[in-house]
Amino acid sequence: xxxxxxxxxxxxxxxxxxxxxxxxxxxxxxxxxxxxxxxxxxxxxxxxxxxxxxxxxxxxxxxxxxxxxxxxxxxxxxxxxxxxxxxxxxxxxxxxxxxxxxxxxxxxxxxxxxxxxxxxxxxxxxxxxxxxxxxxxxxxxxxxxxxxxxxxxxxxxxxxxxxxxxxxxxxxxxxxxxxxxxxxxxxxxxxxxxxxxxxxxxxxxxxxxxxxxxxxxxxxxxxxxxxxxxxxxxxxxxxxxxxxxxxxxxxxxxxxxxxxxxxxxxxxxxxxxxxxxxxxxxxxxxxxxxxxxxxxxxxxxxxxxxxxxxxxxxxxxxxxxxxxxxxxxxxxxxxxxxxxxxxxxxxxxxxxxxxxxxxxxxxxxxxxxxxxx
Amino acid sequence: xxxxxxxxxxxxxxxxxxxxxxxxxxxxxxxxxxxxxxxxxxxxxxxxxxxxxxxxxxxxxxxxxxxxxxxxxxxxxxxxxxxxxxxxxxxxxxxxxxxxxxxxxxxxxxxxxxxxxxxxxxxxxxxxxxxxxxxxxxxxxxxxxxxxxxxxxxxxxxxxxxxxxxxxxxxxxxxxxxxxxxxxxxxxxxxxxxxxxxxxxxxxxxxxxxxxxxxxxxxxxxxxxxxxxxxxxxxxxxxxxxxxxxxxxxxxxxxxxxxxxxxxxxxxxxxxxxxxxxxxxxxxxxxxxxxxxxxxxxxxxxxxxxxxxxxxxxxxxxxxxxxxxxxxxxxxx
Numbered sequence: 001x002x003x004x005x006x007x008x009x010x011x012x013x014x015x016x017x018x019x020x021x022x023x024x025x026x027x028x029x030x031x032x033x034x035x036x037x038x039x040x041x042x043x044x045x046x047x048x049x050x051x052x053x054x055x056x057x058x059x060x061x062x063x064x065x066x067x068x069x070x071x072x073x074x075x076x077x078x079x080x081x082x083x084x085x086x087x088x089x090x091x092x093x094x095x096x097x098x099x100x101x102x103x104x105x106x107x108x109x110x111x112x113x114x115x116x117x118x119x120x121x122x123x124x125x126x127x128x129x130x131x132x133x134x135x136x137x138x139x140x141x142x143x144x145x146x147x148x149x150x151x152x153x154x155x156x157x158x159x160x161x162x163x164x165x166x167x168x169x170x171x172x173x174x175x176x177x178x179x180x181x182x183x184x185x186x187x188x189x190x191x192x193x194x195x196x197x198x199x200x201x202x203x204x205x206x207x208x209x210x211x212x213x214x215x216x217x218x219x220x221x222x223x224x225x226x227x228x229x230x231x232x233x234x235x236x237x238x239x240x241x242x243x244x245x246x247x248x249x250x251x252x253x254x255x256x257x258x259x260x261x262x263x264x265x266x267x268x269x270x271x272x273x274x275x276x277x278x279x280x281x282x283x284x285x286x287x288x289x290x291x292x293x294x295x296x297x298x299x300x301x302x303x304x305x306x307x308x309x310x311x312x313x314x315x316x317x318x319x320x321x322x323x324x325x326x327x328x329x330x331x332x333x334x335x336x337x338x339x340x341x342x343x344x345x346x347x348x349x350x351x352x353x354x355x356x357x358x359x360x361x362x363x364x365x366x367x368x369x370x371x372x373x
Numbered sequence: 374x375x376x377x378x379x380x381x382x383x384x385x386x387x388x389x390x391x392x393x394x395x396x397x398x399x400x401x402x403x404x405x406x407x408x409x410x411x412x413x414x415x416x417x418x419x420x421x422x423x424x425x426x427x428x429x430x431x432x433x434x435x436x437x438x439x440x441x442x443x444x445x446x447x448x449x450x451x452x453x454x455x456x457x458x459x460x461x462x463x464x465x466x467x468x469x470x471x472x473x474x475x476x477x478x479x480x481x482x483x484x485x486x487x488x489x490x491x492x493x494x495x496x497x498x499x500x501x502x503x504x505x506x507x508x509x510x511x512x513x514x515x516x517x518x519x520x521x522x523x524x525x526x527x528x529x530x531x532x533x534x535x536x537x538x539x540x541x542x543x544x545x546x547x548x549x550x551x552x553x554x555x556x557x558x559x560x561x562x563x564x565x566x567x568x569x570x571x572x573x574x575x576x577x578x579x580x581x582x583x584x585x586x587x588x589x590x591x592x593x594x595x596x597x598x599x600x601x602x603x604x605x606x607x608x609x610x611x612x613x614x615x616x617x618x619x620x621x622x623x624x625x626x627x628x629x630x631x632x633x634x635x636x637x638x639x640x641x642x643x644x645x646x647x648x649x650x651x652x653x654x655x656x657x658x659x660x661x662x663x664x665x666x667x668x669x670x671x672x673x674x675x676x677x678x679x680x681x682x683x684x685x686x687x688x689x690x691x692x693x694x695x696x697x698x699x700x701x702x703x704x705x706x
Contacts, residue, residue, distance in 0.1 A: 004628060010615070010687040052690010098631075123557060123630075229688055345698055356631070366692035369681060 007228030029060025042069030042357025049366035064329030065359030079104035094128035125157035132169035152266035155273040180291035207262030283351035284323030382502025412496040422457035425516035437564030441484030448517035457519030463497035530585035531606035536652035541667035547637030568641030580658030583648035609677025636697035
């Protein structure tokens, strides 16, 4: 299949793996103190486990699974607000599918739907807009979440809602930004990372320039990387090549999709609709400065937070949960105290077990046969 | 009349008209025509097999099939993979008030054609109508009786060393349904694999008396069936991902939505576990039979942790192929 099968070719993958082994040998990497490379995106994590890429790594190189799964990092207080909104009489609550399973403190959206709430799975914010148009006597809220990848869609949808004057439509904005999050990880005192596979689809929107600080201020290389197996291996190859050459730069492996300057039209729409919040709370990571966006005042009447007086109460993560340490690469998923015991994909306790792209869910789903008891 | 009304389920004249003019027009069997309260069946030598299944699908008509065809083949296939020859079928309708009568006619015509194809007689049935909103257009329940023959097959009979065979590309029914739903607005050319598996089962059993187990992969897809087999047989199963034939359009849809073709439903595919010595003969027989042209040997039963199903990727890595989690929820990005 075009753009898929050629990036999953076994022969090429093994050739790349041999090349990685050669680089590792020249670098004389020490398996006792491996190079730790964070793959930022949930999509990378998923590909690594689905295709068993970690088995192709040379000794002395290790993946650390990053925070880039927007569903996973959704704090419980915000899920609770979604459930409360969905349970309002007459409400149609529209959400992307994989947010339905995220546990709130009382229930998930899936449970709320079973209890009678009108929760609809949509594939695009425009579907939610159509729901509002088709149901003029009902309120429709779209649950907007995701990094810069999904922000342009929400922005265009809000511009259209304003143009049409759709008064029964609003957006519960939970969009987050990757750059502030990377900075928070780099500033964390227990951080021990040697480089990043940067997000592919986020970069399609924002380009590669916003990552400059990663190399300039923190001295870590970053390679914007695609999501197919050969993309991930090639991204890693580029990181090791930088190390061999003594370089520390922002590079782009995903050139078939990502332009250096990103997508100008998408960035314009984002800037017109959203503004930075001072801080945003993440499940597992706590509050991170400037890591979330909200709607600008011009869009206040489409802002579910204003319209329904939402405050997103802070609800602490379960104490036994070690998602934060996993997210920062301090421990591996299977080293968490509750992994596979109290916390499984059927009954997720922590953020990283919730979505199939969460690091813990990926380890459980695809790799639990390798975990030493 | 061009729509179903509550009167059609009332037991009165409207219902009689519906039965005579619509249902019996398509299901023309003397046992049904007698309009008795029950069908009286002639005795059959040997053991009988009995199965029932209910069918709800949105949309009720989809590329490659419809709920009527699905309801006949669903029960017939359950008999076939149990090693039974289908004989009689009951066919019960639950209709939503307002259902387009033309649609009902098409569905019944399709069910009748499917029954003829499968060589099963529709000898009993029932029709109920529920108020608008209490059901989604049309639900069907079928139950089927068949005559047992051939070896005793069981989901618990897989043994280490056995070959795992798949009759064709997986996930096409699930993908066709997803693509047919209006909310996705996809125009992917995917036909459901909805089909009668009885001739294929007969061919397998004739070529491979050492066949341990047959299962049609319906809800939960290939992943669910393999997990059931491994668990019931207390052994492990390992697949070779490269050996699994995937339709590129199905794969494309799955990539787009973040779904796994191994977890998508099929309605005309089966998995066979066969003693290794007979695997090639069975595979050849499958490929020569209807619905088996795309058959492949996809894996092997092994000693190992009971219930573990794993898959070796083209890249050489190995991963678990889990029992699907429940509702298939598309990823956001």
